[in-house]
Amino acid sequence: MELIYEKSVPGRTGVRIPLSDVPKAAPLPEALRRGEAAGFPEVSELDLVRHYTNLSSLNFSVDTNFYPLGSCTMKYNAKVMEQAGALFAGCHPMLALIPGGEKFVQGPLALVYELEQQLAEITGMDEVTTQPLAGAHGEMTGIMVIAAYHRARGDKRKYVIVPDSSHGTNPASAAMAGYEIVTIPTAPYGDMDLDAYRAAMNGEVAAVMMTCPNTLGIFNPHIAEICEIAHQAGALTYYDGANLNAIMGKVRPGDVGFDVIHVNLHKTFGTPHGGGGPGSGPVGVKKGLIPYLPTPRVVRNADGSFGVEAHPEGIGRVSDFFGNFGIMARAYAYITLLGGEGLIEVSEMAVLNANYMMARLKGEYELPFETTCMHECVFSASRQLKDGVHAIDIAKYLIDRGFHPPTVYFPLNVKEAIMIEPTETESKQTMDAFIEVMLEAARVTRENPAALHEAPVTTPVGRLDETRAARAQQVCCEG
Amino acid sequence: MGYCPNTPEEIREMLDVIGAGSVEDLFSPIPADLRAKSFELPEGMSEFELMGIMREKAAAGGTGIVPFIGGGIYDHIIPAAVDHLAGRAEFYTAYTPYQPECAQGTLQALYEYQSAICRLTGLEASNASLYDGGTAVAEAALMALRITGRNSIVLDASVNPLHREIVCGYLANLSAGIAEVAPEGCAPDLERLMDSITEESAAVIVQNPNFFGSVSDFSALAAKAHEKGALLIVSCYPIALGIVKSPGEMGADIAVGEGQSLGNTLSFGGPYFGFIATRKRFIRNLPGRIVGETVDKEGRRGYVLTLQAREQHIKRHKATSNICSNQSLCALRGLIFAASLGKQGFEELASLNFDKAQYAKELLSGIKGVSVLNAGATFNEFTLALPKPAAQVVTRLLDSGVAAGVPLGAYYPGLDNALVVTVTEKRTKAEIDALAALLEGALWN
């Protein structure tokens, strides 16, 4: 498809801007003015609408295709959540920060407060901040809180421990907070090698970061012990909530021994993924860490009204206001709509669906760890590799059959990994259709592997030359 | 209830295939002593009841108050086409374009967005968006530290105080230092900024227009920074760039900013998007996702996420940043906004903002005891000196349904009587006249 710039015609005008009801002012001095107008497209509104409508049809999306991307929790995005979020479009956040402004934004402030309470109850933590704007941002915030805790006690610690199956954002976030990383390999039981972990834990470790269930979809039965070992050495424990969809109402990280957690509203709480964002990554902490939370905080006054309070001992600000409020409003709507029972059902059905996938596919695809899974299951395409077919080929074949592929090549500790997370919002019919195609792919691998190397053939473009993209570095259409 | 479609019969069938007796059995790997100690949440409800609750909260959201406030977030028009197009489910229910063949919609849109940002800022390479303007400034600082291998930043104190707090937070855990330079009146102190650049400075960070609304030309500062081997980072307000000199034209190395004013609603603080653009030679140091152009085997043009070796999922702790998601949908809204207004319309919009603010500036400074503190040019924000503490005045005017401006006392010591007033194209002459009347009343009656 042509770029919007290629459809531009000089002189075409777009939407009409408001009429001026004030005198034309003397222009800015020349030294301060830009030379030529910014080269934005010049298209009619019809061309604009056609262009982006057609462009959108080139996407697979949850609303159009089954999208079992492991670790991303691509559940259905309820439309009522969009309606609810849109209600707050006109609320200016500065009203909360200017003197006398709080009383005019009691509604949004109440929502922030109540959402924090909901999330604290769901995760078993004492306080929550909604300021982090994404999961990785939450991880960085959480590690900064941990760093502030150790600093306040005059305790110089250098390291953060992560399992090798962790999402890359874990070590990257810890590094941004100034720590060095110690990586522990995965043992045959499916999670962090306990002996190696015990050996690595000492008084120089600030924290250990765990995901539970982990990125293999496996619940670590030693998780409480892992927290104990950390606490005995004076280290803190961080919980990456990316996989919370598996355990709502069943396990709360706060009860298990975690000091700091983050959740992903755009995963577990059904806010839309938007093509890669926006997200929201609220962070929860135990009592002892409350002083280090970011500033400001929404507080409830004695008369029941809400206020905004500075939190001076904390790590400062990680975003301007209270977080991605529009996303938070949608998550609040989701939690309120489903209620406690609804959230429990979500986790139960998510785990059921993933186990069903696992049971039906394990005949054809290698399971690196032979245990029941939780909300996602990880296969290895190692069997298919013997016929010269890689996980990526299976993924491309699925595209031709109208399914968005599962996550491939993650986690890094499984060769030719294929991670399937159906989520609770998918029906047995949909899953059966997907399973049939996965089984078909295994058959085609045995009979005619070359066919899989050509896939996809039904999409507007086939496999793209990523090497060329990285070498040419063509990242904008020059004006 | 939770959008779980399977019937009891289907659940039974699935359990049989799995070989489990009940759904609870699937949770048996979880030891009994790890089970949730509590899960006290209210019962669920229908859409009808939910919307009642949400409407009540939104009604208490201050939408009736006329906003002459900014603080980095601005009340601008949003053409109807933006909601319509960004509301297409194929855009908003898709995820990160990891499989490019079935994500060309998102990928091409982000490429067009990157191009728009380059054209806006006058620079050569952009990423596919960051979280917001504040974190964008912090990421730019980290980028400069990486590029130069130096360990300190010169930060102009007339950069948005909220953004400066974020930069300080990000740098606090690393061994990098920050040297803040106070403004001279309402304008950046160019001489002191230049004097503050040392052989250890990775970059100088300024904002245009700054928090007081002053517009500057930083070309000389860019030259000075380069002389010393440092970079110039300019944080800019996108709408202003409709008529104000771009960072690229000034010789800046990195431009960042808050993209909210491009097609994104106020929404009580987000989601918005941060933008970052730089010179081609620094592209490998950009944080976040980047979309690049390429071809498939048949020579058909397509788009892919590229230079991924910079990112956390490959480099892990050595990545340029920990950032994973971008603000894709918000960036898309920004792009459609830009395309909807078009080259001419965008310039006209900026001029309209400028004209409205000039009108307001003249009218308000005509009030007894009120003067304009900015010595030089402003765009759509300016700082007034009032004869009384601004906080009092603002509080009083809120009761009359107007947010008169942002009092500076909380952010700059000694400026308790100063007020930053914002005027966008949405403020009518009638609203501006009413503000003047209310202000006069609050000061003298």
Next chain:
Amino acid sequence: MSMYFTKEHEWVKIDGTQATVGISEHAAHELGDITFVELPQMGKVVKQFETLAGIESVKAASDIYSPVSGKVSQVNDKLEDAPELVNESAEEAGWICKLEGIELSELGALMDSAAYAEYLKGLE
């Protein structure tokens, strides 16, 4: 000229007290299409097995560790515009840099071609 290899798949060729360094064919194959080589600074001083340079492909990023101690005296500029040279000829034209002032005794910690070939077999 004899070649020596490290466990991390770097090679070194010695010429008097000068050394040429690169990555092995095996490493280049594992990385896939090379998109960028982060060449070391001229004059950089490294100890044996310290990080010397970096290399990136579409899907991976790797540190290159110095097989011997020394000081960088030359870098292969051609790699700036043509990183694919490493894929085409990892052990000849795709050399990365030259080091001077090396200690021949350090070679004892490395493998010769035959030993490296055995080592690779063991990794499968």
